[in-house]
Every structure is written in C-alpha cells, then in structure tokens.
Amino acid sequence: MKLPTAFIEKYRQLLGNETDAFLAAFDQPSCSGFRTNPLKNGQPDATLKTASGKIEYVENGWFGKVDGKSLDHVTGWVYSQEPSAMYVGEVVDPQPGERVLDLCAAPGGKSTHLIAKMHDEGLLVANEIFRKRANILAENLERWGTRHAVVMNESPADLEKQFPQFFDRILVDAPCSGEGMFRKEPAGIEYWTPDYPSECANRQRKILSSAMKMLKPGGTLVYSTCTFAPEEDEQNAAWLLDNYDLTMEPIKKYAGMDDGRPEWADGNPELSRAVRLFPHHIQGEGHFIAKFRLQGGSVMPVSAKKKSKKKGKQRANHNSITKEQRTLFEKFAAQTMPSYQANHLLTYGDQLYDLPKGIDEIAQMTILRPGLHLGTFKKNRFEPALAWALASQPTDTDHVLSITLDQWRQYVHGDTLQLSGEPGWQLLVCQGHVCGWGKLVGQTLKNFYPKGLRF
C-alpha cells in the first residue's frame, strides 16, 4: 500500500524499531468479523459454520464474513463488524436498565452491540449528525430487533441542551482521521495530510465537550477512534483529564492489546490505562479506546428537557394516539399479538411508535425512530411494521406461519406465496428466524415485506 511519506516518517519517530512491522501490516488483507445477536431466539448456524474462529475478547464475536443477502443478516441475527471495533462495546459495558448515549452512532456497529449488552432494557439514544447515515443507523437497529433504542439526528451541540447530566454511560466513537481504516478503505489515504489529525482532534474536543454536559456525575465516558494518531488519541484523553473532573478507568488488556502511550501526550501515567489495538499485534484494523469516570456523587435523576423551537429546521411532529387509532391498534394486538405490552404509544403522521421509558419529552427533537415502529394506520385498519416483527419472538403469538428458505427468498423478493393456515395476519418464521408479516386471504399470503427492502 502506498502510504504518504510524512505518515511513514511520523510513525518511524513514534514507533522506532516496531515501525517496519507496523507498516507491513498495511499490506496484509483487512480483517473481518461479525457478532451474533443475543436478542434473537437462537444461533445463526449458517453464518457460524463459515466463521474462522472465536474472538476471545468479545462475548458474541467471531472472525469471518457475513453474506449480506443471507437469512441471518436480513433478519438481524448477525452484524458484520471489524474485530478491533468490537472491543469498544465490551469496554462501555452498559447494564440492563441504564440510560446510554451513543453520540456518533452510524451505521450502528456499536449501538447494536450496546443494546444487546443491555438485554434491550433501559434506554439507548443512538445519535447521528448526518441524516442519510442516521437512516442507515435506524434500519440497522430495526433489523437487530430492539424496543428500547431511540434514533436521533442531532448535532452534539443541540443534543447537550436536551439531556443535561442525563446519561449513565456515553460513548463517543469519534469521526477521526481513520488511519486504522486505510487497509479496508484505501481511498481514506487521500484525505490524510500531516495536519489532518490535529484538525480532527479539534472537532473531537467539541464533540467531547458536548458529551461531558450530558454525563451524570459518577457516570462513565468511553472515547474511541479508529486511528493511531496521538493527537486524536492520548492527547485528547489528556485534554479530557485536564479540563474535567475525570479519572481513567483501567481496561482489561487481552493478549496483543497495548497500553496507551503517556509519552505521546503530556506524560500523565494514567494514560497507559487506555488501550491500543495495533494491526501488527492483534487480528484487527486498529483502535484506540479510553474509559473515564466523572467524579461526584449520585444525583437526582434528571428528565430530558423541553427545548425551545429552533428556527429553520423542520422537526417531526408527534402526537398522542387518537381514540379511533387506539381502537384499531388494540383490535390488531388482541387478535395477533396479545402478549404485547405497550409503554407509551405515539404517532408521527399515520405511523405508530412505542416510546421507551425514560424519554418522555421529545417534542422538539429530530427523532428518526422514537422507539419501536409498530405500524401504520390506513383507512379503518392497522398494518403492522416489519420492525415489530423483527423485535418479536415466534412464541409471542399463535399466528405464526413457517416458511421454507425458498419461500423466504420469494417473500423478500416481494412475491405472493401460496400457503395454508388461519386467515388474517401471520408472523412469518423461517428456520426459527422471524422474518416479517404476511396476511393470509384464502390460500394466498399477501406480502407485506417493505418495497424498499425487496431484493
């Protein structure tokens, strides 16, 4: 791989006699991995069969590739993620019931990991500043099958006003110079200049200052990058320690993981508590992870704040569910999903969502996914959403139709299937994987797989 001369010289200065091994790693193939989804009701056997080994430091992590058109992927039983990036979720270590913020979340590798570790209990706010990327994040979380994740599309500066001292844990997986991604996406090298890491570091500090305003005293902040640049890594960790009442938490280091390098910043020995994953020491693309705890005792829980309306930015309008809508929904739920316990039903236009607990005042935020998307109100009827199917287990209803893998392929292609069963709405299950909704009329299963997702 052709790396910039200034890049090579910089790392020669920093790494000394390790430099040749470090540079040689850029000529090795990039490393792939995936995580299995503990929120689903089984193991993705077909994908697991192709795995080349277990990742020691990630509970559900494996080396190997995911087929993007496979049943396992399309129904959210696996998430493709580069192995060193998976250690971030393990370090955040969120617990069921906590309030967790993933501030720079798209496309959702860490968010899917965090909500799985939370057993889908509590509240995950997954935020992404760019709308297109936020849409992909919402899609990935829907496939993963979660009820307790909210997807937002805000800048960190706007979000901080909304959630003062609100979160138990915050992850800032920052936009960075991406030196650890050069192998996978060599086009990234084009952006690199000797000044680029410092420019990124400035932007990261702004994001971190917003994050700090949203962290509860006693809460933890994890800061991670996929770059090797000390300006963005140890030097930003040192900046956090200098400017906030933070201490660094030790991080368990598995074989092949390195300590942070205090001498690459201000020499503060605490910085060695951070972890570096270098591609010449571990099978992965490369990451830097540091974990901090905000000092201070416990505080009264704070509720999310109402924000004054902003000029010039269109905010989605949510409403309480009307009496007629509630009747339609309850009729559907009683017939098809009787065990479903809604938390806080609200509508965006004709779309029905179930908002998780802990985030009641959302009127002025740009929310793409206010919790679980339950369905759409049509004229005098309710149509359930794919997201609801993907967040359900086959045991949640008696209205289950089993389909074969061939029938599943026809289903995701948008075809009508010939099947027999009870008339009405049916949850479709293929090899144990809940894969969507269909409506049986006579022996014809009407296909409700969303048109935009068909393939």
Ligand SMILES: C[S@@+](CC[C@H](N)C(=O)[O-])C[C@H]1O[C@@H](n2cnc3c(N)ncnc32)[C@H](O)[C@@H]1O
């Ligand atoms: C390293 S990526 C996040 C990857 C993600 N956590 C995952 O695991 O899939 C950083 C994200 O930060 C977003 N970003 C870019 N500029 C930003 C800014 N000024 N403030 C907040 N986020 C920003 C990018 O769009 C990108 O999605």
